[in-house]
């Protein structure tokens with residue numbers, strides 16, 4: 748599963764996951780899951796936002812930040828992005844995974 752796909756169409760991705768798992772769920776259950784896994788819902792859920800674990804220093808950054816696809820472009824410099832691409836090329840050489848960086 749890819750975050751960008753989930754953001755694009757959460758219901759579709761929940762369907763795909765259920766199909767992969769061989770589960771059949773009701774429309775009501777799908778709706779409930781789709782709502783519960785929205786970024787803003789998970790950010791406010793203490794079971795998913797790491798607020799119960801003392802490992803994160805939220806003064807530096809919340810575990811769940813903005814959830815905006817492509818926001819890295821506002822944070823990485825061109826040089827950092829080139830550096831990332833170089834490391835990625837080496838470390839991810841053998842993968843057939845294709846990541847999206849935008850919707």
Ligand SMILES: *[C@@H]1O[C@H](CO)[C@@H](O)[C@H](O)[C@H]1NC(C)=O
Nearest residue numbers: 790791792793796798805809
């Ligand atoms: C995490 O969830 C709790 C419980 O809903 C909420 O009070 C808290 O503000 C959330 N933390 C962050 C960093 O959003």
Ligand SMILES: *[C@@H]1O[C@H](CO)[C@@H](O)[C@H](O)[C@H]1NC(C)=O
Nearest residue numbers: 835836837838839840841842
């Ligand atoms: C890629 O696969 C080759 C051949 O199996 C292996 O020697 C190499 O260490 C792998 N590279 C990475 C980055 O996993």
